[in-house]
Amino acid sequence: MRVGVSYTVLLVVAWGAVGCSGPEAKFVTSEKTQALIPEAKAPIEKSLLDNFGTPHKLVAWQKLPVDYGKAEAENAGHEKAGWKLLNGRNLYMRHCLHCHGVSGDGNGPTANYLNPRPRDYRLGEFKFTSTANGIKARSDDLHLTLVNGIPGTSMPSFALLKPEELTALVDYVRWLAMRGEFEKKLGDELTADYSKKAVTDRTSNKEKPEKRTDIIAALDLLLKGTKEAPAEFPETIKSSADAMVAAWTGAEDASNQVIPAHPRQLPSADSDSISRGRKLYLSTELGCYTCHGLAGKGDGVSSVNYWPIPGSSPQKNYPERGLHDVWGNKVKPRNLTLGQYRGGRRPVDIYRRVFAGIKGTQMAGFATALNNNKDEDGKEVKNTDGSALNDAQVAALRDRKIWDIVNYVLDIPYQDQTVAPIMPKAPAAAPQTAAK
């Protein structure tokens, strides 16, 4: 009996000591920041803490184009400024964290079991956007992804959350993306000179070894400045933030959204559209087939080639065959025969994929490549009187060509897959196999 009592007491004490909470939520620094020497890492961490806070104590940096939620005396729960960010955080912790991680690094507890991996927001890049090449994602784009999910991946739909919950989540995700991007920008400034590796290289340089104390002194000058010369780093912080704010604000500008000028002609109304689209798909200029394969099965030659790691010096290839995105994950070109469209199945979604590409991947935008007076056969298109097309006509021709491709792509799932695809006849000067 006494043994039982003491065991029970022990159990209760142990339970009280351990509790039933999980690990504490905290923002972790990126690998890039972690690779810096401690003296260089400290200012980045401080700047992040000052401007973004911790998961428990968020800081609403007014500079950022994020709707933090204004104080509303009338609305219960909304009395304090920043309520929206807090709501967003709470929802994020419930619905998103286990894949996308507390810091939005795509490294939550379940991330390792998913293929494709969850998005790491910290590059400030999102794949499926309605904006032009090189432009950030709009809030609407993230909203659409939340509502529809991403078919073919582990991102489910959150269509049944309340509208205000969705907007709070979108803003919180944008805020996390900005936080990560800000960290990256600051890290980029210091990596070249003050990463652990760079400092080791500099101190052990055979020809001109530097002293570690000198390096630290130079870093100190950069961070703190002197009486005569103001420090550069605070200026870097400011300019990085300004550039980031401009980019995210710009994305919301309607002029940066890809909106077709000419409506789509349905294949039923324009019966040649699909075959024209097929020719474009198989043309060497666009080279869609190099990745997506002749029949659209996503088995093009690029998907089995070795590809170099961008920015590696000396140049190194990825150890695995196949295409990789900017996050370093292996990606497969979409198998177009499945009728599964990650960025949405509306014609406008596919138009945007062709026009502006998929951000962060080798799916390039073809807006420029298609902006010419050539038709699907590569022949020059002229007006009936023999004059060259003007700019507006070229733009109209481009839209028609993109819609042709869209119509063809949307038709692929319904084609007879048992028939071997045949390449159109190569032009007289046989081009080399293009690797786009």
Add this chain to the structure above:
Amino acid sequence: MRRFWALFFLAWPIVAIAWSWAAPSYGWWFYRPAQSPLGQEIDNLFYLILVIVTTVFIGTNLALFYVLWKFSDDGSPRKGSFSHGSHILEMVWTVTPAGVLLFISLYQMDVWARFRMTKNFDKEAVAQPLAEITARQFEWRIRYPAPGRKFQNKAEIEEWLKRPSRDDVYTVNELHCPANKPVLIHLRSEDVLHSFFIPDLRVKQDAVPGLVIPVWFEASKADHYDLICAELCGWGHYKMKGRISAESDADFQTYKRELAAKQAFDGVPAKTETKKEGEGQ
């Protein structure tokens, strides 16, 4: 102390019965009444079984109380007698429950057959299926036939289940259907076992990878009903919820046409007004 345990073991069944009696009227751990005709019959089966088990529960607890009361140790040197091995007793408590179970299993067959046997399904619902629903971790992907499409025969439906049609309409997690008539969906799973569960309509059917399972239901009135996954399907099981919106036939047709229009959106703003981009995909 002598009678304490007898009273103690009597008190708990009384609390349990009082609690269960009060539960429905206070909304404790109780569904709202079934919102479908078949669901009401399922509820009736439930109540029948509830009456049977309550009777048995009261009977056994009274017997337990009686034994505890009568034979509790009063200090008198009485000799115990044992009934172990009594043939009559064994027969009685084997045959009686078996009879009750047999009764229940026969009595519910009609409801079961109407819910599960395809030959008893509503002909119109079978001929014009509402949608194909594909469960996957962790959402319900829905594919409707094109607005206005009428399937001519069974072969056409089978073909439609094998390969999507060009004009199919897709959505996710929000299933609309006409109220007040039986509708049929074809249920599949893309990955693991899920279970299509609409508690208010008393419909539950596992989704099994590799199988296409027809499920019918009928919502008695235009309303929203929760659709949840009733099979632990992974870490995100809890978030796998959908919504059934039962509405008038006309509203349903309008909804489907609007969804199809959103899906065909080519991004070109209408000339007269600025169109807000749809969310259907």
